[in-house]
Amino acid sequence: MARTEIPPGTLHLLILKTLQSGPQHGYGIAQRIAQLSSEVLQVEEGSLYPALQRMLLKGWIAGEWRVSKNNRRARYYRLTTAGKKQLSLELEEFERTVTAIRQVIEPA
Amino acid sequence: MDWLSQTFRRLALLFHRERLDRELREEMELHLELKAKALRQPARGEAGLDEAEARAAAHRAFGNPLLLRERSREIWGLEWLASLGQDLRYGWRQLRRNPGFAAAAILTLALAIGANTAIFSLLNAVMLRPLPVPQPGRLVFFNWQANGFLFHGGFSSYGDCMFRTSTVRPVKACSFSYPIYRRFRRDHRDFSGVFATDGMQQFNVQTGGGAGLAWGRYDTGEFFSTLGLTPALGRFFGPADNRPGAAPVAVLANDYWRSRFNANPKIIGREIHVDAYPVTIIGVAPRGFHGLHLGFDENIWLPLADQNLLSHITPKDAAFQSSNQMFGLELLGRLRPGVSRAQAQAAGSVLFQQATTTGAHPNFKPGDHPQLRLTSAAHGLRLLARQFSSTLYLLLGAVGLVLLIACANIAGLSLARASARQREIAMRLALGARRRRILRQLLTESLLLALLGAALGVGLAYAGAARLANFISHGGFFALNLNLIPDLRVLGFTLAITLLAAILSGLAPAWGATGFAIAPALKENPEQRALGRGWSAGNLLVVAQAGLAVLMLAGAGLLARSLLNLETRNIGFQPNHLLFMRLQFPDIDNANASMPAPSSKNSSAAMPAWQTASELRRRLAALPGMAYASYVSYVPLNGSLSSGSFYLHPPLGKHAKSAGDAILQQIGPKYFATLGIPLLAGRRFRWHEFAPPDSPPAQPVAIVNQAFAQKYLHGINPLGARLWQDSKHAPREIVGVVGNSLVSSLRDEMQPTIYFPEKLANFAFAMRTRGSATAMMPSIRALTKQVAPEAPIVYLRTEHRIIARSIYQERLIGGLIGLFALLVMALAYLGLYGLLAYEVARRRREIGIRMALGAAKPHVERMIIGRGLLLALAGIAAGLGAALALTRYITSRLYGLKPNDPVTLAAVGLLFLVLAGFACWLPARRAAGLDPWQSLRSE
Incomplete structure (x- = not known):
C-alpha cells in the first residue's frame, strides 16, 4: 500500500489530536498517527522530535518523564490548556480548508 | 504576552542545555529501539526482520538523529x-594563524x-545631545515667516536660524520685538513658560x-x-x-562660580x-x-531690564528698544503637557498676527500672512550647529568613504585567503x-x-575627537x-558601523568561498584552478577601492588647492611682524563719552576710556622693538x-551728488605704516585730525582706497572730492x-x-x-596691565594667527581629508598589490x-603590469566620473578654482596611475623571476 506524506503544516494538528486521548511518548505518537490513518499517513518519524520541541516552546504540550509499561524511562507528552485551544483552532481551520476544497472538486 | 512566556521558557532552558540534548538522545534511542522491535515481529503475513536489518530499517525511517537534534536545539x-x-x-x-593579515x-x-x-x-556634541534640562523635548524655539517684508x-x-529678508518669499527670521514677547507671556495657553533672550555677549566682570571677561x-x-x-x-x-527700577542682579554658571569665585558658598549677596x-549675585545655576x-559655555545671566542700566541706554532709546519697531529678541517656550507643537504653532500664529498687524505702526502689511513656526x-x-553642521557632514561623508574603502580592501584580501581555504x-x-553554517562561520x-x-x-576616536575639538576650539572664533x-x-553608531563593516568586508568573501561546486574543489589543487567568480569579485573590489580613493583624492586635491589659493592671495598689507590686541573696557557703551559714567565708581581710571586708549597707543609705540602702533575699528581678516x-x-562737479556703499574703517595715527598699506596719492592723516569723540575737527578729512577711487570717481582725481x-x-x-587691502575675509574681493x-x-590695537x-x-x-588695569585683554594675536583662525574650517577639512586621502591611497595600493x-x-x-615555451621575461612583466594598470585605469575612470558628479557639492568651499578643475583631476588621475605602477611592479618582477622548472615541479 502506497504511503502518503502528510500535508505540510498538519503535523502539529495530528500530534495535538493524538494527544487528545491521553499522554503519549514520541514513538507512541508516531505509531498512533500511522494506525489511526490506517497506515496511509506516514510521519517521517525523526521529524516528530523537532516538532515536539517547537510545541513545547509554544506551550501547547508539556513533557514529563515516566516509567513505561515495560519498565523503560520515556517522556510522555500531554496537552496543556493552550494546546487544547490550539487543537480546536487548527481543527476549525482544517475543516474550513477541506470544505473549501470539496466545494471546488465536487460542485453541488 | 505569548512571546514573553516563550522567551521565559527559552531562557529557562538556556541553563539546561546539556539536559535538552541528553533527553532528546534518550528519547530518540528509545524510539529507534521500539521501532526495531516492532519491525522484528512478523506482521500481516510478512516475515519479521532480523536484528541488524530491523535496526537499519528503523534508522532509515527515522532520519539522521544528529541533524534532528541540531534542528531541535x-x-x-x-x-x-x-x-x-x-x-x-x-x-x-x-586569525592567529595569519597574524600579518589579522593585524x-x-x-x-x-x-x-x-x-x-x-x-x-x-x-553628537554639537548637534545631537539634548540640553541638560528636564524634558528638553518640550522646549521650542520661535521662528516666524511672512509673505511680505518686515517693517521695523x-x-x-544671532545666527540661530536662517534669516532671510531678501526678495525670496516667504521672509523668515527668528528675532522678535518686546511687545510680541509680552503678548505671548500674557495670552498664551499652550506654554507653561515663555521667555525672551538677547544675543550672547561678552561682559567685563x-x-x-x-x-x-565673561560670556553671558x-x-x-x-x-x-x-x-x-x-x-x-x-x-x-x-x-x-x-521690572524697571528693580535692583540689578546676576546668576552665575556653576563652572564660572568654581573657576572665578573658587566655589565660594558665601557668594550670594555679594556685589560685583x-x-x-x-x-548683586543672587544665585548659582546647577x-x-x-x-x-550646546558646546559653548555661558558664564553669567542677567535680567533683560538690567541692560538699560549696564549699557547706559537713555529712556528715549529704551522706549524704542521695547517698542514693536525693534526686532532683537529670541523667544523660547516650554509646551504645556499634552499640547503638540502643531497646536501651539497654530494658536501662536494668531497671537503673532495680532501683535504684528495691528496698532499704529504695524510690522506687516495686511495680507502678508505672518505666521509663527516652532522648532524643537x-x-x-x-548657532554652532548651523556653523559646523555642513563641515561635520562633509567630514562624516569622507570618513564614510574611508570605511567603505577599508571594507573593500579587507574583502579583497579575505577573498584571496578564502579561495586558498576552499579545500x-x-x-x-x-x-x-x-x-x-559556513557562511555564518x-x-x-x-x-x-x-x-x-x-x-x-x-x-583612537576618543583621543582624535578630543584633538579635533581642541583644534576647533582654539582655532576658531569661539x-x-x-x-x-x-x-x-x-x-550605537559605532556598533552599527562595526556591524556594517563586518558584513561589507565579510559577505563577498563568504559568498565567494561557499558558492562553488564541491567536487571539483576537492579534486583540484587550488593553485591550479581558475576561480571564475572569485576572480571577478576580487577585480571588482580593487576597482572599487581605486575609484573611491581617486574620488577622495580629487576632493582632497581641490580643497588643498583652494586652501593654497586662499593662503597665498594678495591681501594688500604685510602680515609679518604684525600684532593685534583687543581690550574690553568696563564701560564700553559709555567709553566714547568724555566723562566716565557716574555709576562706574569702581573704574580705576580717572580719565575716559578713549584717553586711556590713546595713552596706551603712545606707550606701546615707544616700547623697545616696536616699529609702529595704531588702532582700528575692524581688525583685518578677523571676519x-x-x-x-x-x-x-566730486570736485569737478561732473556728477552732482551720488550715493554709494563702502567699508568704513576708523583708524588711529600711523595705521597705514603699521599695516604696510602703501599711500598712492595725496597725504596721510595729520595728528590734529584724530579728534576725540565729543569735539569733531573743524575740517574733517577721509582717505579712500584705490577700489573706491576706481568705482566711484571714474578716473577723476579723488583728492579734494568730498x-x-x-x-x-x-x-x-x-x-x-x-592701496587696496582686505578687511573681513580672505574670500572677499x-x-x-x-x-x-x-x-x-x-x-583694536595694531602693532x-x-x-x-x-x-x-x-x-x-605687562604695559597694558599697567596703563589700563580695568580693561582685560580679549585677545593678543599675530596677524598670521588671525588669518589662520579665519580659515580654520578650511584648514581642518583640508588637513583631515588630506590625511584620509593618504590613508585610502595606501589602502588602494595594498589592495592592488x-x-x-x-x-x-x-x-x-x-x-x-x-616561460618554458619561450616567453621572455619582459613579456611576462608586461602581462602582469598590464593587468594591474587595466584595473587601475578602470578605477581612475570610475573615480573621476564620480568626482565630476559629486565635487559640485563642495563648490562653496572652493576658492579660485572650479569643482571640475581639469588640472587637479588630471593630476589626481596621473598620481594614482604612478602609484598603481609601483603596486604592479613588484609582483611583475616576482613573476618574471620565476624559474619555470621549479614552478612546474612544485605541483
Whole structure:
C-alpha cells in the first residue's frame, strides 16, 4: 500500500489530536498517527522530535518523564490548556480548508 | 504576552542545555529501539526482520538523529548561541594563524571605525545631545515667516536660524520685538513658560580680585523657570527682577562660580561690577547647565531690564528698544503637557498676527500672512550647529568613504585567503555542514575582526575627537566646551558601523568561498584552478577601492588647492611682524563719552576710556622693538566689517551728488605704516585730525582706497572730492588714496573702503614689531596691565594667527581629508598589490609554462603590469566620473578654482596611475623571476 506524506503544516494538528486521548511518548505518537490513518499517513518519524520541541516552546504540550509499561524511562507528552485551544483552532481551520476544497472538486 | 512566556521558557532552558540534548538522545534511542522491535515481529503475513536489518530499517525511517537534534536545539535558539561560541573560537584560531593579515585588517578597521566615531562624536556634541534640562523635548524655539517684508526700525539676529529678508518669499527670521514677547507671556495657553533672550555677549566682570571677561546674556524673568532648573545656590531671578527700577542682579554658571569665585558658598549677596555697573549675585545655576548653546559655555545671566542700566541706554532709546519697531529678541517656550507643537504653532500664529498687524505702526502689511513656526529647542540654540553642521557632514561623508574603502580592501584580501581555504571549506561542506553554517562561520570571522578593530578604534576616536575639538576650539572664533564623553548614540553608531563593516568586508568573501561546486574543489589543487567568480569579485573590489580613493583624492586635491589659493592671495598689507590686541573696557557703551559714567565708581581710571586708549597707543609705540602702533575699528581678516552708504561730491562737479556703499574703517595715527598699506596719492592723516569723540575737527578729512577711487570717481582725481554719511555730519574732504587691502575675509574681493581718523576706545590695537612679534607679547601685556588695569585683554594675536583662525574650517577639512586621502591611497595600493601578488602566486604554473615555451621575461612583466594598470585605469575612470558628479557639492568651499578643475583631476588621475605602477611592479618582477622548472615541479 502506497504511503502518503502528510500535508505540510498538519503535523502539529495530528500530534495535538493524538494527544487528545491521553499522554503519549514520541514513538507512541508516531505509531498512533500511522494506525489511526490506517497506515496511509506516514510521519517521517525523526521529524516528530523537532516538532515536539517547537510545541513545547509554544506551550501547547508539556513533557514529563515516566516509567513505561515495560519498565523503560520515556517522556510522555500531554496537552496543556493552550494546546487544547490550539487543537480546536487548527481543527476549525482544517475543516474550513477541506470544505473549501470539496466545494471546488465536487460542485453541488 | 505569548512571546514573553516563550522567551521565559527559552531562557529557562538556556541553563539546561546539556539536559535538552541528553533527553532528546534518550528519547530518540528509545524510539529507534521500539521501532526495531516492532519491525522484528512478523506482521500481516510478512516475515519479521532480523536484528541488524530491523535496526537499519528503523534508522532509515527515522532520519539522521544528529541533524534532528541540531534542528531541535535550533528551535530553542540554542544552536545559534552554541555555534557562535564555536565560530568565535574557530575565527580566533584562523586569525592567529595569519597574524600579518589579522593585524593589517584590524588596524585598517580601527582607523576607519575610529575616524567615523571621532567625527560622529563631534557631530553628537554639537548637534545631537539634548540640553541638560528636564524634558528638553518640550522646549521650542520661535521662528516666524511672512509673505511680505518686515517693517521695523532696528533688527538684530544671532545666527540661530536662517534669516532671510531678501526678495525670496516667504521672509523668515527668528528675532522678535518686546511687545510680541509680552503678548505671548500674557495670552498664551499652550506654554507653561515663555521667555525672551538677547544675543550672547561678552561682559567685563570686575571683582575685588581684578577685571575679567565673561560670556553671558540678558534674559527675561521666566528664563530659569521655563527651562525647569533649580539653583545650586541662592535663587534665580524671576519676573519681579525684570521690572524697571528693580535692583540689578546676576546668576552665575556653576563652572564660572568654581573657576572665578573658587566655589565660594558665601557668594550670594555679594556685589560685583558687570560692565562697570554694580550688580548683586543672587544665585548659582546647577552643574552641567552651560546656557542655551550646546558646546559653548555661558558664564553669567542677567535680567533683560538690567541692560538699560549696564549699557547706559537713555529712556528715549529704551522706549524704542521695547517698542514693536525693534526686532532683537529670541523667544523660547516650554509646551504645556499634552499640547503638540502643531497646536501651539497654530494658536501662536494668531497671537503673532495680532501683535504684528495691528496698532499704529504695524510690522506687516495686511495680507502678508505672518505666521509663527516652532522648532524643537531640545538641543538648544542652533548657532554652532548651523556653523559646523555642513563641515561635520562633509567630514562624516569622507570618513564614510574611508570605511567603505577599508571594507573593500579587507574583502579583497579575505577573498584571496578564502579561495586558498576552499579545500578546507569544500571538505566541511562534503561532511554535511550546511552552507549557511559556513557562511555564518566566515561572517563571524569578519565580525571578530571588526569588533577588535572597533575596540581599538574607539580608543583612537576618543583621543582624535578630543584633538579635533581642541583644534576647533582654539582655532576658531569661539572657545568651545564640547562634551565628547561617548553616550548611547555614539556607542550605537559605532556598533552599527562595526556591524556594517563586518558584513561589507565579510559577505563577498563568504559568498565567494561557499558558492562553488564541491567536487571539483576537492579534486583540484587550488593553485591550479581558475576561480571564475572569485576572480571577478576580487577585480571588482580593487576597482572599487581605486575609484573611491581617486574620488577622495580629487576632493582632497581641490580643497588643498583652494586652501593654497586662499593662503597665498594678495591681501594688500604685510602680515609679518604684525600684532593685534583687543581690550574690553568696563564701560564700553559709555567709553566714547568724555566723562566716565557716574555709576562706574569702581573704574580705576580717572580719565575716559578713549584717553586711556590713546595713552596706551603712545606707550606701546615707544616700547623697545616696536616699529609702529595704531588702532582700528575692524581688525583685518578677523571676519567682520562695518559698511555704510555715503554721498559723494566730486570736485569737478561732473556728477552732482551720488550715493554709494563702502567699508568704513576708523583708524588711529600711523595705521597705514603699521599695516604696510602703501599711500598712492595725496597725504596721510595729520595728528590734529584724530579728534576725540565729543569735539569733531573743524575740517574733517577721509582717505579712500584705490577700489573706491576706481568705482566711484571714474578716473577723476579723488583728492579734494568730498563725501558725507548723512546730513548730521559735515562733509569730509578726501586727502589721500591708499592701496587696496582686505578687511573681513580672505574670500572677499577688494572693496571700496573709506578710512576716518578717530580717537575711540573700542578699537583694536595694531602693532608692528621690528623683530619677532611673539617675543614682544609679554612686554605688551605687562604695559597694558599697567596703563589700563580695568580693561582685560580679549585677545593678543599675530596677524598670521588671525588669518589662520579665519580659515580654520578650511584648514581642518583640508588637513583631515588630506590625511584620509593618504590613508585610502595606501589602502588602494595594498589592495592592488595584494591582488596581483596573489594572482602571480596562483598562476605560477601557467607562467612557468609560458616561460618554458619561450616567453621572455619582459613579456611576462608586461602581462602582469598590464593587468594591474587595466584595473587601475578602470578605477581612475570610475573615480573621476564620480568626482565630476559629486565635487559640485563642495563648490562653496572652493576658492579660485572650479569643482571640475581639469588640472587637479588630471593630476589626481596621473598620481594614482604612478602609484598603481609601483603596486604592479613588484609582483611583475616576482613573476618574471620565476624559474619555470621549479614552478612546474612544485605541483
